[in-house]
Amino acid sequence: MSDVARLAGVSIKTVSRVVNDEPAVHPETAERVLAAIEQLDFRRNLDARNLRRGSTTGTIGLVVEDVGNPFYSELNRAVERIAASFGRHVLTGSSGENSDRERELALEFCARRVDGMLVVPAGARHGYLVPEMRAGTPVVFLDRPPGDIVADTVLVDNLGGTIEAVAHLARHGHRRIAFLGDRPDIFTAHERLQGFREGCVRAGLRYDDRLALLRTPTRKSVADAVRRLLTGPDHATAVIAGNNRITVQLLRELAHVTPRPAVVGFDDFELADLLDPPVTVIAHDVSRLGEAAAELLFARIHGEDSAPRKVVLPVHLVPRGSGEVTP
Template sequence: MKDVAAVAGVGLKTVSRVVNGEPGVREETAERVRKAVEQLDFRANDGARLLRQGRRTSSVGLIVEDVADPFYSTLTRAVEEVARAHGALLFSGSSAQDPERERQLALAFGARRVDGLLVVPTAADHGYLAGETAAGTVVVAVDRPLAGPEVDTVLCDNEGGSRSGVEHLLRQGHRRIGYLGDAPGIFTAAERLRGYQRAMAAAGCESRPEWVSMGRPDALGVRLALERMLAGRWPVTALMCGNNRTSVAVLRELAGRERRPALVGFDDFELADLLPVPVTVVAQDAGRLGWTAAELLFRRLAGERGAAQRIVLPTRLVIRGSGEAAP
């Protein structure tokens, strides 16, 4: 700002008035300031100005597992639209399921004085957020609960959704149903596995250990799991997949087989409805998840008080064909 004042031949206060759109400056002088601003490519530090005025920075941070995942990209876009409607900027980053990377991102956003944080948790302990919440930063957990501070949480009905998918396969006459899920330490993966187990138990069906595979959806792991489930004396006749990436990996492995097990996936995915046998899925609304969490955060920023809320959004079964094959 000093450089702008020197080039325009005015005082710092005059530059401040012009940059902030305040009255009291002659048009001729204001034009000199604007030309100096353009010449020097000056950018006002809105964050510093707001902090000096004791105001918020009008920015929020979002940490997801992987912004390239269609589920999280949809969630991010919904949060961005809510932030824009409230006149705020959104900073976002991917934790890559790495607790240390999540911590670094959260603290980096906090150092930039964001007003609030939306976090898809990865870490087993979120005690590091205590300093942020004590400083007045609003925190909302999305998709999974935080392990630590008592904060607002917005989830989807993971257990109920998984249970509804398995129950659909049971209604088609299947009794030997395999389950492929994500790493068991992930909250959503554990909840969806529980839904599968409870649906099988309620129907009086056995759930053999060789019919369950939990781990990251890499090609080799999925191939070995399917070989185990589809071989032997009691091969499965149907599969429940715990997320969209697992569903895609399973479909790749089953491609070219003359006989395929019935399949229901948790999470919809692009082109699932256009495959030769369209894929039946348990769909969760990522956009609604992001929108609900962001609106809750901005209500808190506007002064809403009360105990931490836990909101659970419903899922829906989308019947397309792959889950309706008879045993």
């Protein structure tokens, strides 16, 4: 705070008033203080008492894409179970797939002196966390790796899962297989597209760019994709959906399509086994993803200082009917 005061040419008390949004600070003075805060990357410690050696706030931070998504809800519950076993609580926030929001949340949690951070990245720049990590706040990334730093990461086998989906559909006679994924700048979408390409090569299929579409999964975007993929003389006879949200939107669009293509979805979802036909999926243990990341985080909190680790969890095909439709 003294550095901010020196740079802005004001007293420490004035800096404190600006930081705490107190009245009686001239607007021009407040602007100078805020500019100095931005320049020095100053963040208010919301509980300075916890800076005492060996102290703890009893909390960890978790930043996910959308806590309302069943995938992340299950992930959150798993993290909470592990945290509770260590006597900690979890502060959770949704980035909305916005890198600025991710940074804001992560730094807010760090300002509250969480004992560690779990982050599902929304962007590719994570250098902002380096000062926090150097100061002793361990950070573990999950579901996606950080973009520009080396840190502990827990992933699932995106590549192998999509390769297995292609192989399964090819065994059932499909030669024109489509892939419908999320935005290409998202790590999991990119990895699953790579798996789709490799799966086509391994299955002896000609990879066709026209059958691989990556886009934000809205009802309109998926409807447009279905029209492109399932019409014309060279239409697809099977579709691999890149995540659970895309699978649900795809099934809505296919409700009145005849003949219906085969479908394999990446990520299982609730009621998938009760639909008609039940949905074949590439499944992985979402709870285990959260548990593994939280366990690694608490190992760091308790002093483990080995080199950063990369953990890749397995996936497996669950055949239920929709992926066994023949062309």
